Every structure is written in structure tokens, then in C-alpha cells.
Amino acid sequence: MSEIPLIDFQRVTYTYRQVGTEERVEPALEDLQLQVRAGEYLAVLGHNGSGKSTLARHCNALLTPDSGRVLVTGMDTREQGYQKRIRETVGMIFQQPDNQIIATIVEDDVAWGLAVRGFPAQEIAERVTASLEAVGLAHLRKQSPQRLSGGQRQRLAIASVLALRPRCIIADEATSQLDPLSRQEIVRLLHSLHRAYGLTIIHVTHLLEEVMEAERILVMEQGHILMEGRPEEIFADLERLRALKLVVPESLELAALLRAAGLPLAPGTLSAQAIAREVAS
Numbered sequence: 701m702s703e704i705p706l707i708d709f710q711r712v713t714y715t716y717r718q719v720g721t722e723e724r725v726e727p728a729l730e731d732l733q734l735q736v737r738a739g740e741y742l743a744v745l746g747h748n749g750s751g752k753s754t755l756a757r758h759c760n761a762l763l764t765p766d767s768g769r770v771l772v773t774g775m776d777t778r779e780q781g782y783q784k785r786i787r788e789t790v791g792m793i794f795q796q797p798d799n800q801i802i803a804t805i806v807e808d809d810v811a812w813g814l815a816v817r818g819f820p821a822q823e824i825a826e827r828v829t830a831s832l833e834a835v836g837l838a839h840l841r842k843q844s845p846q847r848l849s850g851g852q853r854q855r856l857a858i859a860s861v862l863a864l865r866p867r868c869i870i871a872d873e874a875t876s877q878l879d880p881l882s883r884q885e886i887v888r889l890l891h892s893l894h895r896a897y898g899l900t901i902i903h904v905t906h907l908l909e910e911v912m913e914a915e916r917i918l919v920m921e922q923g924h925i926l927m928e929g930r931p932e933e934i935f936a937d938l939e940r941l942r943a944l945k946l947v948v949p950e951s952l953e954l955a956a957l958l959r960a961a962g963l964p965l966a967p968g969t970l971s972a973q974a975i976a977r978e979v980a981s
């Protein structure tokens with residue numbers, strides 16, 4: 701018997717309602733089919749406006765379909781009675797961590813979501829410690845979030861979601877306000893949470909360099925999934941990615957040029973580091 705998907709999009713269409721306009725609005729998602737397997741690392745790529753955030757918001761019932769349905773471990777997102785459990789199953793991290801940070805002390809922020817759900821004090825203390833350790837902020841637990849860097853604040857937002865013990869974390873452009881180094885740290889953290897806890901990760905971004913290690917990549921355009929595959933499959937057609945208004949990193953150009961020149965690089969050799977390792981070996 702095959703396992704049921706963690707998240708199951710069945711022919712989902714969704715159109716944002718525009719008030720006071722006669723214009724026909726294009727659907728933000730159209731007849732979309734997608735199964736997210738429990739434990740996978742899925743990346744969702746696409747240029748601005750392609751429908752990534754709309755897809756992400758359907759995964760935890762922040763939006764619900766106009767037609768079709770979304771099931772989270774079998775629970776229909778339109779059923780009011782399931783929405784609380786769905787949001788505990790699928791946690792979300794957004795672009796601006798500050799919108800998610802509530803308390804004035806790091807550890808209180810992580811505790812907050814547990815306290816409002818009525819967890820006992822001992823359980824809250826244990827989860828706060830474990831979550832802060834998981835994101836590397838344990839040493840800053842008494843700090844004010846305002847004194848943290850952008851990358852640290854994003855890690856705090858992740859810890860607060862982790863404390864609820866979700867099965868899936870969706871990071872929606874969670875790195876786009878950060879400098880390149882903090883960006884890499886967040887991507888590494890998502891991978892380490894995936895490995896350490898078997899968490900399902902849905903990593904939403906327009907940056908190709910962030911998704912080279914994903915298990916599966918979707919490329920979106922106008923509310924549709926246009927491409928789907930492993931990184932080496934998706935990155936085999938750089939022209940097509942450029943046509944979809946995505947910026948192709950230099951390492952991918954270089955790997956393509958080296959292959960064209962006859963160097964037998966392995967298919968999964970995509971990042972600058974991987975190319976250097978392989979060329980030097």
C-alpha cells in the first residue's frame with residue numbers, strides 16, 4: 701500500500717477577487733495537481749508573480765481553493781474543524797521574520813505559540829531549549845530579538861515554528877531580505893532540519909542557487925507547474941529557465957560550458973564548490 705501524500709493538491713484553481721473592477725482576472729493557480737511526499741525536500745521556483753506564494757498559502761489553509769481541493773494528511777483544508785491541526789502540521793516562514801516575532805525576549809517568542817495552546821510549563825521549557833538548539837540560537841535565548849541580525853531573526857522565526865513540532869515547514873522567500881552569507885546559512889539550516897528530523901521542507905524561492913541540493917524542483921509560471929524534476933534535470937535546460945525570467949547562476953553556465961567542451965562532469969555537479977572538487981580530483 702502506498703503512503704498517502706502529506707499534501708495533496710487535486711485540480712486546484714484559485715483566483716484573487718479584485719474589488720471594483722470589471723476586468724477578468726487570471727487565476728493565480730489553475731487546475732494544479734501536486735503531491736508532496738512526507739519527508740521530501742521540495743523546491744518551488746518561479747519568477748515574481750508566478751503563483752508560488754499562492755501555492756504555499758494553500759498548503760496550510762491560509763487560502764482555500766475555488767475549485768478542486770487540498771488535503772493535508774487527508775484533511776480537507778476547507779473544513780474549518782481541521783484548520784488548526786493543518787496549521788500545526790504545516791508551519792510557514794515568511795520573507796519578513798519581524799512579522800512573526802511577537803515577544804521581547806528570544807525564548808519567550810519560541811514559548812508563545814506553545815503557551816497559547818496550553819502546553820504545560822515543563823513541556824514548553826523542553827521544547828524551547830530543543831528548538832533554539834536546533835537553529836543555533838541557544839546562547840542568545842535571553843536576548844531581545846531586536847538585537848539579533850536579520851539571519852538570526854529568521855532563525856528565531858524557524859525555532860518558533862519548530863517548537864510546535866510540525867511535519868512540514870514552508871519557507872516562502874525566507875532568505876530574500878538577507879545578505880548572501882546569512883542566506884546560505886538559512887538554506888543549510890533547512891537542509892539540516894530535513895536530515896535531522898525527517899521534516900518535509902517546501903523551499904519557495906526565485907533563486908536557482910538555493911535549490912541545487914533539493915530532492916525535487918517545481919518551476920511555476922502563471923499558476924501552472926511547467927517543469928518538475930531533480931536539480932540536474934531542471935538545470936539541463938538553461939535557455940528555458942532564462943525564458944521563464946529566472947537568473948541563471950554562473951556556476952551553472954560554467955558546468956554547461958565544461959560539459960560542452962567534453963569534460964565528463966557528473967550530472968549533479970552544479971555548484972561552484974562541486975565543480976571545483978570534481979575538476980581538482
Ligand code: ADP
Pocket residue numbers: 716717728746747748749750751752753754755
Ligand atoms: P509569487 O509568490 O510567485 O510572486 P503570487 O502567488 O504572490 O506569486 O502571485 C500570483 C498572482 O496572484 C500574481 O499575478 C499576483 O499579482 C496575484 N496576487 C497575489 N496576491 C494577491 C492579492 N492579495 N490580491 C490580488 N492579487 C494577488
Ligand code: MG
Pocket residue numbers: 752753754872873
Ligand atoms: Mg511570493
